[in-house]
Amino acid sequence: MQYEQIEQYIYEINISTYDKLDALTPFYRYKLYQKIKENSQLNEDCSHETLADAVVDFIDSMDKNILDSFELASYSYKELLQVQRITRQRLTRKANRSRINIRRILSLSRDDDEVQSSFDNDKKARYQQIKFNGYSVQDSIEKKIKNNRSRDWSISQCLNASSQIIGMVQNYGNSGWFMTLTLPAKFRNMSFEKCNDEINRRINMIKKYTDRSEILWTAIYAIELHEDETPHIHLIYYVNDFDRINESGMG
Numbered sequence: 001m002q003y004e005q006i007e008q009y010i011y012e013i014n015i016s017t018y019d020k021l022d023a024l025t026p027f028y029r030y031k032l033y034q035k036i037k038e039n040s041q042l043n044e045d046c047s048h049e050t051l052a053d054a055v056v057d058f059i060d061s062m063d064k065n066i067l068d069s070f071e072l073a074s075y076s077y078k079e080l081l082q083v084q085r086i087t088r089q090r091l092t093r094k095a096n097r098s099r100i101n102i103r104r105i106l107s108l109s110r111d112d113d114e115v116q117s118s119f120d121n122d123k124k125a126r127y128q129q130i131k132f133n134g135y136s137v138q139d140s141i142e143k144k145i146k147n148n149r150s151r152d153w154s155i156s157q158c159l160n161a162s163s164q165i166i167g168m169v170q171n172y173g174n175s176g177w178f179m180t181l182t183l184p185a186k187f188r189n190m191s192f193e194k195c196n197d198e199i200n201r202r203i204n205m206i207k208k209y210t211d212r213s214e215i216l217w218t219a220i221y222a223i224e225l226h227e228d229e230t231p232h233i234h235l236i237y238y239v240n241d242f243d244r245i246n247e248s249g250m251g
Contacts, residue, residue: 001037002048003030009052019054020067024102025074027114031106063191066101073098074115077122092123100192100229107228156220156236163238164220176219176238188230195231199223203233215239 003026011018021029033055038045040054059067072095075083082090100118103109110116127138160176163169169176181202187195210217219237226232 001030001033003033005048006033006052006055009049010055013052014056016057020059020070021055023071023074025115028070028074028102028106031108035106044249062105065193066098066105066191069094069098069101073102075119077126080119089151095119097192104188104192104229109227110229113128157236159218160236168217168238168240176236179235179237181228181230181235183230188228192229192231194221199231199233 007018007021010021021032026031033051036054036058038053039058040051042051042054072080072091074128075095080091080095096116099113099119103113124138127141128136130137160169163176164172164174181199183195183198187198209215215235217239219235221233221235223231223233
């Protein structure tokens with residue numbers, strides 16, 4: 001695929017589209033052309049102009065927030081540090097989420113994302129170089145992650161034991177009820193932010209329902225990503241048997 005010729009046609013068809021794509025690093029940009037060609041079911045020998053038309057149509061249909069994040073997603077770690085110094089904003093998490101959105105459009109796994117891998121490696125290398133009293137920043141981060149896991153495990157065990165004592169489990173000696181909330185298929189084509197907002201909205205709906213019904217319950221949860229990086233949530237919730245019979249909105 002001769003990308004320069006395709007982009008020349010894009011420029012001639014719509015300069016605005018060309019400018020939007022120019023903000024995207026070549027790795028993502030070329031993957032996007034390949035994906036559009038595949039989705040449009042174009043022949044292998046289709047003209048560059050035909051593919052350019054398909055690219056322009058696709059970009060016009062994209063979420064504006066994702067388009068606006070092209071530049072942020074394309075920054076190397078060193079470039080991002082420079083932008084952070086200028087804006088005085090922390091942008092790493094936002095940049096990572098922007099790359100998630102792009103990977104989902106491209107059907108690209110995180111392991112195959114060269115931009116993400118380079119970013120992560122550069123960030124880790126920098127943290128390994130910064131040391132205090134013989135310990136690097138990376139050592140501190142890894143220790144914090146380990147401590148947080150231990151803390152979360154201890155909290156979950158205490159919650160489980162307390163719920164057993166007050167009868168909010170299935171049977172004494174057992175744990176609570178396990179539930180997984182997965183978004184409908186249409187959310188697989190939406191941004192990570194919209195998916196996350198929808199999960200929070202549905203959790204809040206459960207909270208409002210139980211409050212109105214005076215149902216006493218509590219839960220521990222974890223948000224994880226599907227293979228295509230669409231978020232979903234796992235919960236272990238605790239509620240007394242009487243309330244559980246009447247809480248059809250949660251079943």
